[in-house]
Amino acid sequence: MVSEPHIDSYYVASANSRTDYAPLRGAKRANVCVIGAGFTGIATALNLAERGYDVHVVEANKIGWGASGRNGGQMVAGIAGEARIEKTLGAGGADMLWEMRWAGHDIIRQRIEQYGIDCDLKHGYADVAIKARDVRKLQKELERLEQRNFPHEYRLLHREETCATIGSDAYIAALVNMGDGHLHPLNLCIGEANAAVANGATIHEDSPVLRIDHGSRPTVITGHGSVSADIVVLAGNAYHRIARKLRRVMLPVNSYIIATQPLSDEQLASVNPLDLAISDLKFVIEYYRLSADKRLLFGGRCNYSGDDPAVIETGLRPRMLKVYPQLADVEIDYAWGGRIGVPLHRVPQIGRLAPNVFYSQGYTGHGINVTHIAGQILADAIGGTFERFDVFAGIKPVLLPGAHSFSKPLAALAILYYQIRDRL
Template sequence: MPHAPSYYAATARPQPLRPALADRLDVDVCIVGAGYTGLSAGLHLAEAGFSVAIIEAERVGWGASGRNGGQIVNSYSRDIDVIEARYGTDTARALGDMAFEGARIIRERVASYAIDCDLKAGGVFAAITARQFGHLQRQKALWERHGYTRLQLLDRAETRGIVASDRYHGALLDLGGGHIHPLNLALGEAAAFESLGGRIFEASPAIRIERSFRPVVHTPGGAVTASFVIVAGNAYLGALVPELAARSMPCGSQIVATEPLGALADTLLPHDYCIEDCNYLLDYYRLSADKRLLFGGGVVYGARDPARVEAIIVPRLLKTFPQLANVRIDYAWTGNFLLTLSRMPQMGRLDHNIYYSQGCSGHGITFTHLAGRLLAEVLQGQAERFDAFARLPHLPFPGGRLLRVPFTALGGWYYDLRDRLGI
């Protein structure tokens, strides 16, 4: 199946058409899913000398890894203070020590393998209300207590110099954040993995995992026997592993790309930083390399494709940038991310030799790259950092698969109302 009709697919670097698995293969590690989690784990393992095969139902980066907003955002969907309140000081310290590692891994990969993905530095959290700005002040102090010092608070006037919108009370600039062309990052990581002897099979969905001393992953055309299996399908895993599906819910997010804006783009975002606001159902946006505005937001619980993405996103875009009222929309697309009840990522073991990572809950670009490193570590006998996440409770959604969508949508409506009322 071709990639989604996105700006990223239209501007992606050339990629080979990789074969489907058509025979039986024996490797050290079989990875299910050629998105960021699978590619990151595969690259770390190939660098360590493992023989690795990745099987992908569609194409490299076909899911969230090739469709997302392209923003490098540090920490997790629930920040370190929430982690400490829920799970204790030791867990908060362990996860806090890793909260900024994913962004560093991305930059290391781009530099080491010369990946051309339009990497830019700088990300901004924009506060719409004074209450949100107070949260950003506390976030800065929190991150600095964990050793992260690349943050600057911006008042209303300084924020207006960063983004040409009158919506914001203030902002927090993270110089360690940034943005990328996400599909080109995935394609570059796939090429790096293959340069080390790794093998990727496209159009090869996993249809069954045979759990045994050496597990076997079956596809329609073949099978992979391995010492270890990593399940990295995230929001596109389907029903392959029912116990994982019960603990998570795919959700849709939508993005539009304008026509190239030329000099107007430099007036909107003169420093070329990416922006996300502080609402519960947040908006996020940035410029592309060819000066389009990429603007995303909204959540469709249960991952139904909306009839018209523009109808959801363009009103939000114009609320931020009314000066773009007459600008043409060239691309509009949707993609799924995987939500957990706790909003924390889930990592763990399905068996002593089958591992998984899923449910980044909107912070996938950085966490997936960290997850790949942790999965590689645990397969090499270093389990401490992996287990810091694996020990977190992985809660099922109340009401099961039938009621998880309406219950979560009701919660989303409540928090959206709070955002609208500024409380």
């Protein structure tokens, strides 16, 4: 395995700083060794470091190199597979789940404030409806917000209001929710990593982990060093190749984003004038928002699995123009993609490979929120509190034979299936 630099994305170009933590060299010891410096790994490390653990994070590439530094930046509540999770919970379970649904946002807001992280956080989000069945989903969600006395502003918009709010006539309704929002994910990830280091954690970049030697004291091995620890946490999500067992339960699905040049004031008057994060309700979703410097960041699927910006632009630009035809003359400055971990039953996978080897992965499109909850759940479990950990660890994964070896064609087939369902 060879370390790779960050990809060429809008986020890398606008990062507050570059990180340059030294690679792992020699034999080290720690209480906890975390593999992977995306949101899962960093949130876990920060939680543990704040609680006084000696934590080492070992990252193959750079902090936020994976999905965490490439995503749509949409801070959306909810946990994929909620219905399935709720079924497994006893009395009081629905309340716990509702609380967890939003918990990641509170952690993020608190981290930003406590550590002074500059990551362009803005509140305001809209789910938009294309079909009548989407409107029914929005109405159901509205009822849940009402029943739970949701503390933030929210409103169901009908067709004309939706057109005016989104700046597009592509939708028939929208549910605007000021509790969700959007942010610069790479700057958040780097800010949290620096906070973990300030609390005593050690981070090693450019250090691909080759294997874990299991035992009473598991040891994480890289090309030039090792960390022997009481506990190892595997946080490589859709990018890791170390634990074959974890790859059989999740499909790595690619999603892509294009970033336009900064829009003019005139264009901004008609494109997303309230500066919301916006997402449709298809299985294969399209999501978009404005960056702090007023580019439209438009994300979705391409029938492609590579990383050529020209091909990504060719795939996504027509979709963007379907929503915003007024942007026909706008240049695309960046185009990139990343890998999302999608479990076959959609429920995030938080569990243990051995009594002293924990993992968390597979948040589908809700990773910004759920990784922050997962970091806390893992730190609690390492500290001996298993209440929320057991909720997830108790849900049996669905295994897909061959998922490890044939992930690309299987992911393409799954997407095709969902694209057909979206059209029905």
